[in-house]
Amino acid sequence: MAHAHHHDHHADDHAHHHDHTDLDWAAMAPLLEAQAELFTPLYAQAMAWLAADVTDPGLIVDAGSGPGVVSCLFADAFPGARVVAADGAGPLLERARDRAARLGVADRFGTLTGDLPGVLGELDYPADLLWASQSLHHLGDQRAALAAFAGHLAPGGTLAILEGGLPARFLPRDIGIGRPGLQARLHAVEEDAFTAMRESLPGSVAETEDWPALLTAAGLKHTGTRSFLLDLPAPLPDEARAYVAASLSRLRDRVGDTLDPVDRATLDRLVDPDDEAGVHHRQDVFVLLAHTVYTAVRPA
Structure with missing residues (x-):
């Protein structure tokens, strides 16, 4: 089964799940951590929503945890729970353990290293809340x-999956260089890349992404669907601007060769730190996206 990690669908996911072994996860960890920290307001909203129905969980599992930023947010949001971060990348889980220690929750924080979903067989007991954010x-x-x-x-436990929503927008429709509508065209290219990623996975099965129906087919009772907004308006603080620059740079590396020459040249200018029209300098850059969470309960 493929390794799965906890990333933003349109920032990282298309990039690197063809072959887990060719990645330097230790080098990527700071970037993944910075992104998850930037998204903390969105995750906090989701956890407050979950807490209305998930009361006093004993065990929370973050399936595809990455470096554990969200795992530690769960430890903070549910102070009576033990949290287990599960991921295929040992270097990321090392960062997760370090973070838990810094935040003073190491005594109720554990990790499991291995492929999903098989590694979950190493859990000592069933989960009251299993969270899978863009790992499925x-x-x-x-x-x-x-x-x-x-x-x-x-029995009575909740599965919460974060899948879909709205892709991140960073730029106005007309940015004064290139053809208007660049980001809409980039999103279309990303969707094609995502489809190719799915098709390349071992044992890939095409599936209609009707998550409530799929949760029901898994023997669960669908209990809720809600989308959460991350709205960081212009002008951006430095950490958000760095996220935008990194996201567009990775996009340029992945799909730049598939763009038409005008869009490719525009994207090159946007990611050039020395170009005044680039995202490192321009004042109209923002972050706006939505993530959707689906919940379902195992019958008691």
Whole structure:
């Protein structure tokens, strides 16, 4: 089964799940941490929503945790819970353990290193809340993976999956260089790349992304769907501007060769730190996106 990690779909996910072994996760960790920290307001909203129905969980599992930023947010939001971060990349989980220690929650924080969903078989007991944020779509057979996730829930336990929503927008429609509508065209290219990523996964099965129906098919009762907004208006603080620059630079590396010459040249200017029209300098750059969370409960 493919390794899965906890990233923003349109920032990282298209980049690197063809082959887990060719990545330097230790080098990527600071970037992944910075992104998750930037998204903390969105995750905090999601956790407050979950807390209305998930009361006093004993065990929370973050399936595809990456470097553990969100895992530690769960530890803070649910102070009575033990949190287990599960991921395929050992260097990221090392960062997660360090973060838990810094935040004073190491005594109720654990990690599992290995492929999803199989590594969840190493849990000592079933989860009261299993969170899978943009990790499910890196598993070839999503229907089978959901059934496996459901099997690791305690009776009455909740599975929360974060999939879909709205891709991040950073720029106005007309940015004064190139053709207007650049980011809409970039999103279309990203969707094609995402489809190719899914098709390349081992055991890939095409699936209609009707998440409530898939959760129901896994033997769970769908209990809620809600989208959460991250709205960082212009002018951006430095950390948000750095996220935009890094996201567009990775996009240029991945799909730049598939763009038409005008759009490619525009993207080159946007990621050039020395270009006054680039995102490092321009004052109209913002971050606006939405993530959607689906919840379902295992019958008691």
